[in-house]
Amino acid sequence: MGISERKEREKQQRRTEIVNAAEKVFFTQGFKTATMDQVAEEAELSKGTLYLYFKSKEELHFAINMRAGDIMYEYFSKAIHTNQNGLENTRNIGMAYIEFVKYNPKYFESIMHFQIKNVDDFISGSEYFKEHKKKNPLKLFIGVIEEGIKDGSIRSDIKPEIISHTLWAMATGVFQHMSSKKLHMMKHDTDKEIDPEEYLQSFFQIIRNGISHEK
Amino acid sequence: MGISERKEREKQQRRTEIVNAAEKVFFTQGFKTATMDQVAEEAELSKGTLYLYFKSKEELHFAINMRAGDIMYEYFSKAIHTNQNGLENTRNIGMAYIEFVKYNPKYFESIMHFQIKNVDDFISGSEYFKEHKKKNPLKLFIGVIEEGIKDGSIRSDIKPEIISHTLWAMATGVFQHMSSKKLHMMKHDTDKEIDPEEYLQSFFQIIRNGISHEK
DNA sequence: ACATTATATGACCCTTAGTTATTTTTTATT
DNA sequence: AATAAAAAATAACTAAGGGTCATATAATGT
Structure with missing residues (x-):
């Protein structure tokens, strides 16, 4: 049953996407001034989802x-x-x-x-x-x-x-x-x-x- | 006219008192978690006053x-x-x-x-x-x-x-x-x-x- | 005694990290 | 295929705290 493996892969993938988005936002705005909403926007996810992963x-x-x-x-x-x-x-x-x-x-x-x-x-x-x-x-x-x-x-x-x-x-x-x-x-x-x-x-x-x- | 000198001294004094209070609060609570209200409380001043000095x-x-x-x-x-x-x-x-x-x-x-x-x-x-x-x-x-x-x-x-x-x-x-x-x-x-x-x-x-x- | 300036107050605003009830999507079961 | 269960995602909400501002008080000058 390769479903759980695939799910794990997808989870990893999301994580990576979120970090990508965060990187973009943090690096341009600076960590302190950057907001989680901005990261969510960049990642095309809701803020709540970010907190599911981090x-x-x-x-x-x-x-x-x-x-x-x-x-x-x-x-x-x-x-x-x-x-x-x-x-x-x-x-x-x-x-x-x-x-x-x-x-x-x-x-x-x-x-x-x-x-x-x-x-x-x-x-x-x-x-x-x-x-x-x-x-x-x-x-x-x-x-x-x-x-x-x-x-x-x-x-x-x-x-x-x-x-x-x-x-x-x-x-x-x-x-x-x-x-x-x-x-x-x-x-x-x-x-x-x-x-x-x-x-x-x-x-x-x-x-x-x-x-x-x-x- | 020594009044302005005295006022300057008192101002300095206040500054020092505020820093004393801030030090106490920041050092015990940690800078990030410490709040300006706590500093104000410790300094026995209102928060607004802190922002008059810093x-x-x-x-x-x-x-x-x-x-x-x-x-x-x-x-x-x-x-x-x-x-x-x-x-x-x-x-x-x-x-x-x-x-x-x-x-x-x-x-x-x-x-x-x-x-x-x-x-x-x-x-x-x-x-x-x-x-x-x-x-x-x-x-x-x-x-x-x-x-x-x-x-x-x-x-x-x-x-x-x-x-x-x-x-x-x-x-x-x-x-x-x-x-x-x-x-x-x-x-x-x-x-x-x-x-x-x-x-x-x-x-x-x-x-x-x-x-x-x-x- | 009154006017003016300097100092102090605390209620208020606003941003934002983090939460949670609800909805949507996916997977398992019959 | 229909339905139940589980997982993932959402968006509205809360709380906290940094910073501001209209107002009040105190000190100084006239």
């Missing part, structure tokens, strides 16, 4: 955040090259992160939004999110660090999970800082007090060598 | 954020010792930042909240905020870095403003990451996957030496 506006936002994670994961996967060592691949991931932020500023905004919050409640509260946990960019990154420790390109005195978490947080902090200061990582607004190009270079340099003078 | 709930929140900046500034000032070099003082500031987050988690939350947003509109929109710009922790930090470059303890190939901005963003990213994951920098919750102690140590080590294996 518990709240925030949960709908979180669904977009999950997408952001997936897209970031794709950027990272493509950036990792098996013929390069761990340190090189760390830089590759860094560059991939930059590209992601550059071309998906709205998705990054969503990531920033949930960076602050404790997200566990969302995930544990919804079956959909629980099984979606797979594509974790951070996990990918931990792998690269482990690789780097093995091949000798990355220091071995700190646990790989700790290194990757730290670098991850650092990178997010830097991009956040840039993004909130509207240093768009784009060429055309160099008339700011901080040159984004220089800023990023500094980030990479510090990561590599630390701030100590001694070589 | 344009919006968000601006009131921002006033708290300014306080957070002041308090952080105090932590930093006390941490800097003129008999130590720039690199040592950088670490001192790092430790001070940790202390600040540890003992003022709510203020730090406020800082995180505005870290994401573009804050320029707030400042330019209010005379009060414009003149309050003085106590900037970041400025203090830039001075320390400059000192470090002069005394030879910090690398000189990156501009001091860039270094400090980068480290600043990195640190904020790390503390944010810890805070959102509820790794409270406190001893008593070590049963997490990441040990906060280890995390912070890693942060300092990476800052010092970079991730490269070569010494």
Whole structure:
């Protein structure tokens, strides 16, 4: 009896359509000012139906955040090259992160939004999110660090999970800082007090060598 | 005619009282769930009066954020010792930042909240905020870095403003990451996957030496 | 004593997230 | 094919809270 399977598929489909609509509305209007009625209109559904699929506006936002994670994961996967060592691949991931932020500023905004919050409640509260946990960019990154420790390109005195978490947080902090200061990582607004190009270079340099003078 | 001066003082006083009340309410209820009526009640004023002093709930929140900046500034000032070099003082500031987050988690939350947003509109929109710009922790930090470059303890190939901005963003990213994951920098919750102690140590080590294996 | 200005009030408006009684559509049963 | 049962969708409704405004009170100036 393939009916329940088909129904499940259709349910998934609706969910996706709703997230599509929400994305459009949230990204153009901004999450705070966007209304659920607007999302309903865009999705060509009634507002009540939205709440059949998502518990709240925030949960709908979180669904977009999950997408952001997936897209970031794709950027990272493509950036990792098996013929390069761990340190090189760390830089590759860094560059991939930059590209992601550059071309998906709205998705990054969503990531920033949930960076602050404790997200566990969302995930544990919804079956959909629980099984979606797979594509974790951070996990990918931990792998690269482990690789780097093995091949000798990355220091071995700190646990790989700790290194990757730290670098991850650092990178997010830097991009956040840039993004909130509207240093768009784009060429055309160099008339700011901080040159984004220089800023990023500094980030990479510090990561590599630390701030100590001694070589 | 000292009347206008006294009136200005009283106005300032009211403002402060309102911020006190808002702080109490926001910090106990959380900013989102707290209501302006609650703040009015706490301040023993009518809601309308609040809007005579602050344009919006968000601006009131921002006033708290300014306080957070002041308090952080105090932590930093006390941490800097003129008999130590720039690199040592950088670490001192790092430790001070940790202390600040540890003992003022709510203020730090406020800082995180505005870290994401573009804050320029707030400042330019209010005379009060414009003149309050003085106590900037970041400025203090830039001075320390400059000192470090002069005394030879910090690398000189990156501009001091860039270094400090980068480290600043990195640190904020790390503390944010810890805070959102509820790794409270406190001893008593070590049963997490990441040990906060280890995390912070890693942060300092990476800052010092970079991730490269070569010494 | 009176006029004028500054400050404070609280009832009111309006938007919007979320709910629920009702209807429509789909599936199962006879 | 007709009907019962279940699932999905609707739209009118509610509640809450941010922000406003006509009105009142207090302080200052003349």
